[in-house]
Amino acid sequence: MPAEAKVEASTSRSAAQSDTPALTERQEARRRRILHASAQLASRGGFDAVQMREVAESSQVALGTLYRYFPSKVHLLVATMQSQLEHMHGTLRKKPPQGETAAERVAQTLMRAFRALQREPHLADAMVRALTFADRSVSPEVDQVSRQTTAIILDAMGLENPTPDQLSAVRVIEHTWHSALITWLSGRASIAQVKIDIETVCRLIDLTSPPAPRD
Amino acid sequence: MPAEAKVEASTSRSAAQSDTPALTERQEARRRRILHASAQLASRGGFDAVQMREVAESSQVALGTLYRYFPSKVHLLVATMQSQLEHMHGTLRKKPPQGETAAERVAQTLMRAFRALQREPHLADAMVRALTFADRSVSPEVDQVSRQTTAIILDAMGLENPTPDQLSAVRVIEHTWHSALITWLSGRASIAQVKIDIETVCRLIDLTSPPAPRD
DNA sequence: CGGTAATCTAGAACAAGTTACAGAGTTGAT
DNA sequence: ATCAACTCTGTAACTTGTTCTAGATTACCG
Numbered sequence: 001m002p003a004e005a006k007v008e009a010s011t012s013r014s015a016a017q018s019d020t021p022a023l024t025e026r027q028e029a030r031r032r033r034i035l036h037a038s039a040q041l042a043s044r045g046g047f048d049a050v051q052m053r054e055v056a057e058s059s060q061v062a063l064g065t066l067y068r069y070f071p072s073k074v075h076l077l078v079a080t081m082q083s084q085l086e087h088m089h090g091t092l093r094k095k096p097p098q099g100e101t102a103a104e105r106v107a108q109t110l111m112r113a114f115r116a117l118q119r120e121p122h123l124a125d126a127m128v129r130a131l132t133f134a135d136r137s138v139s140p141e142v143d144q145v146s147r148q149t150t151a152i153i154l155d156a157m158g159l160e161n162p163t164p165d166q167l168s169a170v171r172v173i174e175h176t177w178h179s180a181l182i183t184w185l186s187g188r189a190s191i192a193q194v195k196i197d198i199e200t201v202c203r204l205i206d207l208t209s210p211p212a213p214r215d
Numbered sequence: 216m217p218a219e220a221k222v223e224a225s226t227s228r229s230a231a232q233s234d235t236p237a238l239t240e241r242q243e244a245r246r247r248r249i250l251h252a253s254a255q256l257a258s259r260g261g262f263d264a265v266q267m268r269e270v271a272e273s274s275q276v277a278l279g280t281l282y283r284y285f286p287s288k289v290h291l292l293v294a295t296m297q298s299q300l301e302h303m304h305g306t307l308r309k310k311p312p313q314g315e316t317a318a319e320r321v322a323q324t325l326m327r328a329f330r331a332l333q334r335e336p337h338l339a340d341a342m343v344r345a346l347t348f349a350d351r352s353v354s355p356e357v358d359q360v361s362r363q364t365t366a367i368i369l370d371a372m373g374l375e376n377p378t379p380d381q382l383s384a385v386r387v388i389e390h391t392w393h394s395a396l397i398t399w400l401s402g403r404a405s406i407a408q409v410k411i412d413i414e415t416v417c418r419l420i421d422l423t424s425p426p427a428p429r430d
Numbered sequence: 431c432g433g434t435a436a437t438c439t440a441g442a443a444c445a446a447g448t449t450a451c452a453g454a455g456t457t458g459a460t
Numbered sequence: 461a462t463c464a465a466c467t468c469t470g471t472a473a474c475t476t477g478t479t480c481t482a483g484a485t486t487a488c489c490g
Contacts, residue, residue: 024456026456048446052446053447061469062471063448063469063470064449064450064468065467068467129347132394135401136402139403142403146403168411168412171412172412174394175390175395175398176394176416179347179389179390179391179394186353187354188354188358197386197387200419201391201416201419203419203422204415204418239486241486242437245438266476268476277438277439277441279437279439279479280439282477282478282479283438288477
């Protein structure tokens with residue numbers, strides 16, 4: 001049987017992945033140390049500054065252990081993003097946007113998230129680059145991030161049962177969000193530019209919500 | 216003074232970059248061999264299969280020379296994409312889309328491009344991953360690709376003088392295009408899904424074109 | 431032609447992600 | 461307490477992108 005007593009209902013990880021083998025406290029602690037070190041290094045120098053040996057050292061874990069927890073650098077950074085996103089979703093929930101239309105509220109929420117990212121541009125760089133560079137082996141994790149993002153947007157829209165049309169719009173908004181972030185991070189678009197793009201794509205929402213309000 | 220006689224108006228490279236130092240015939244040939252080898256290797260196994268040593272060997276060029284022509288793997292792949300895009304733009308020009316609205320024509324054009332990419336999914340993988348992974352040092356080249364893409368979309372719209380609003384829409388379409396490609400390449404979205412996303416985002420065009428038709 | 435500066439080649443060397451492995455440490459079960 | 465199974469550590473090795481170097485080659489200029 002496995003080592004280190006198993007602990008159900010672990011602290012930080014959301015109930016999403018039921019396939020994860022459930023970690024002991026010490027393992028949870030290691031995992032947290034690793035993610036913390038990752039975020040810290042990323043905050044300094046972005047993607048390149050997150051070096052696996054350094055992460056291992058910073059989090060006081062052997063390199064092999066690091067790889068047991070996160071099978072690649074991209075996995076690690078995507079997990080880092082998950083953890084940051086959870087935190088941000090919590091923060092955003094507290095002050096719901098006050099726009100008139102759903103489009104306004106979504107745009108406002110995304111701009112708020114954007115401003116948060118601006119405070120740690122290097123961290124944003126590491127996470128977003130990892131996200132878009134991820135290959136098929138990371139799909140489950142990337143998908144999880146995507147679901148989280150979708151949840152944030154739907155939250156801002158204030159919708160319980162989105163129509164397929166609206167889900168398409170949300171998906172397109174996510175596409176724009178990621179890609180716009182990348183252009184900003186690589187210095188090819190200004191902050192103002194990103195704002196415009198977000199506001200532009202959010203108009204799609206108004207385009208899809210008007211129909212079928214009643215039964 | 217430099218070696219190898221300089222030749223103005225070289226064959227393949229479009230007139231865009233005027234800062235490039237103008238290559239001799241043999242240098243053009245080397246550059247073509249390199250790009251060809253890059254595309255060939257990429258067609259096999261995608262991003263990972265494009266290994267700099269192999270590219271160098273395949274194109275009968277020393278590793279150092281390869282790096283003189285393309286200062287990094289990402290530079291190389293972005294250049295490969297440029298060259299493929301040029302080719303595709305030419306192909307697309309020949310049979311202009313026959314949709315009624317601008318939105319239809321753009322969606323049709325992008326879907327045509329998408330089908331072309333589907334024929335070489337590994338190549339698409341290598342190019343798109345490189346494009347989104349590119350850091351600031353590759354910005355000029357990535358920007359060039361972006362301009363080329365913009366040109367293709369504007370072509371499909373049949374516009375001479377787009378309004379700022381329309382340019383925003385085009386930018387958002389590009390965002391969606393890139394990001395949708397990535398989700399498809401990493402197996403997180405189906406072809407049908409990408410089609411829907413493209414058609415959805417193209418509706419933005421109709422949203423912006425109606426106004427100000429005359430002076 | 432000869433000189434000279436830039437380019438090209440071959441190959442070693444370095445950096446960081448990843449893998450492999452032997453030995454020590456934990457854990458739960460008997 | 462002891463055992464078996466698993467996990468963690470420390471370290472070396474391997475891979476591939478990138479850099480460096482010394483010596484040929486090539487191109488231009490007078």
